[in-house]
Each structure stands twice: as structure tokens, then as C-alpha cells.
Amino acid sequence: MTIAINAQGLRKRYGDVQAVDGVDLEVAEGEFFGILGPNGAGKTTTMEMIEGLREPDEGSAELLGVKSWPRDRGLLRRIGVQLQASAFFEKLTAREQIHTFGSLYGVSPERADEMLATVGLTDKAGTREDKLSGGQAQRLSIACALVHDPELVFLDEPTTGLDPQARRNLWDLLREINDAGRTVVLTTHYMDEAETLCDRVAVMDAGKVLKVGPPRELIAELGVESLEDVFLRLTGREYRE
Numbered sequence: 584m585t586i587a588i589n590a591q592g593l594r595k596r597y598g599d600v601q602a603v604d605g606v607d608l609e610v611a612e613g614e615f616f617g618i619l620g621p622n623g624a625g626k627t628t629t630m631e632m633i634e635g636l637r638e639p640d641e642g643s644a645e646l647l648g649v650k651s652w653p654r655d656r657g658l659l660r661r662i663g664v665q666l667q668a669s670a671f672f673e674k675l676t677a678r679e680q681i682h683t684f685g686s687l688y689g690v691s692p693e694r695a696d697e698m699l700a701t702v703g704l705t706d707k708a709g710t711r712e713d714k715l716s717g718g719q720a721q722r723l724s725i726a727c728a729l730v731h732d733p734e735l736v737f738l739d740e741p742t743t744g745l746d747p748q749a750r751r752n753l754w755d756l757l758r759e760i761n762d763a764g765r766t767v768v769l770t771t772h773y774m775d776e777a778e779t780l781c782d783r784v785a786v787m788d789a790g791k792v793l794k795v796g797p798p799r800e801l802i803a804e805l806g807v808e809s810l811e812d813v814f815l816r817l818t819g820r821e822y823r824e
């Protein structure tokens with residue numbers, strides 16, 4: 584197994600809050616991996632430290648064999664990080680957004696247009712980002728993260744706020760990306776999403792990883808019906824949305 588991500592002993596504190604409290608994670612190349620947990624579990628902070636966007640208080644992460652902190656320019660070209668919709672450049676159209684992201688990586692306008700087509704936004708190319716629907720903006724942000732054809736893709740709650748159809752369309756897109764050989768890591772607080780998409784999940788709560796494994800194995804191991812039940816069994820309380 585070739586390791587895409589090897590994170591050891593990650594910790595991060597904000598004032599009184601121990602947001603991440605000693606997280607180890609290994610993700611294999613080509614895996615679809617989910618970081619699962621309720622609001623405030625520490626998923627985003629963990630992912631940001633792994634990506635090299637936030638300095639850990641302790642611990643470190645290697646991506647594709649390279650330490651992600653301090654930032655490594657060569658590595659940044661090999662990873663794609665989905666930015667939240669609010670991180671778009673202001674007042675640009677969908678096409679201008681993706682061309683701008685593409686140009687940062689030396690990607691041709693043709694390739695950027697292809698990516699817009701891949702996420703089904705060709706007919707919205709001339710629409711300003713603030714006029715896109717929630718689902719369209721999510722798809723654009725994913726296209727921007729993928730425009731330079733990264734080997735490793737990080738997505739932070741990519742389907743939050745989408746209607747059921749838009750979620751399913753996005754799931755199809757994420758599967759295609761993974762089928763094309765990319766390693767995909769996403770955070771989610773939707774158990775069904777994790778169960779449907781992920782080869783393995785890490786269940787997080789209160790800054791710690793409680794359990795890692797394939798969803799079906801975790802369910803079988805604990806003798807329960809669903810990932811929701813896994814969470815209940817591990818934490819002793821209901822999963823809260």
C-alpha cells in the first residue's frame with residue numbers, strides 16, 4: 584500500500600478549546616476517506632493541519648511523502664483543496680473564477696473550460712458567482728480545486744446545504760474523481776454520505792479519533808445497524824446534526 588497521507592500526533596488548541604487532541608491518520612493512495620463527526624468535533628482543524636494550511640501545535644503530516652508544514656510549493660501543486668464558496672474572487676463569473684484559479688497553476692483556459700463542463704456548469708459560465716445556486720457554487724468550488732489535476736483532493740463538507748438531488752449529483756462527481764485514481768478526503772457530518780462514498784472513515788469527537796475503518800466493518804464489529812448507531816455506541820450519546 585502506498586501512503587498518501589501519514590499524520591501523527593496532531594494537536595491544536597484555541598484558547599481554552601483543545602480542538603484537536605492527538606490525531607493519527609493514515610490514508611492510502613486511491614482511497615476515498617471520510618472524517619466524520621458532529622459540529623465542533625475538530626474535523627476542519629484536523630484537515631487544515633494535514634493540508635498544511637494551519638500549523639499544528641504538535642505532530643506533523645506527510646502528504647505523498649512530503650511534510651505539509653512548513654508549506655512546500657511543490658506539494659501545493661499536487662494537492663487540491665476545496666475552498667468554501669465565500670472564498671471566490673468577488674464579482675467574477677464562473678468561467679473567470681476557474682480561469683483565474685487555473686492560471687495560478689499554469690493551467691490552460693481550455694483545460695479550465697473542460698473542468699467547468701465536468702461539473703456541469705458550462706451553461707452557467709457567464710454567471711457571476713454570487714448569482715449561482717448553493718449547489719452550483721459548491722460544484723464550482725470543487726472544479727477550482729481540481730483544475731490542476733491534483734493527486735490528492737480535500738473537501739470540507741462539500742454537500743452541506745444542498746438539496747437531495749444536488750447532493751446525489753455531487754456524490755456521482757466525487758466517485759468519478761476517485762475512480763480516476765485520485766485520493767479523496769472529505770469531512771462530513773452526514774452519516775449516509777460517509778456510508779455511501781467512503782472506503783474508510785475516521786469517527787471523530789471532541790478532538791479525538793474514536794475509531795477508523797470501513798463503514799460496514801465498523802457496523803458489523805459493533806453489531807449495530809448503521810453508522811449513526813456506531814457513533815451512539817462509541818460516544819454513549821445520540822449523534823447531533
Ligand SMILES: Nc1ncnc2c1ncn2[C@@H]1O[C@H](COP(=O)(O)OP(=O)(O)OP(=O)(O)O)[C@@H](O)[C@H]1O
Binds near residue numbers: 628
Ligand atoms: N480559529 C479558531 N479560533 C478559535 N476556536 C476555533 C477556531 N477554529 C475552530 N475552533 C474551535 O475548535 C473546535 C473544533 O472546530 P472545527 O471547526 O475543527 O470542528 P468541525 O468538526 O470541523 O466542526 P464543523 O462541523 O462545525 O465545521 C470547535 O470548538 C471550534 O469552536
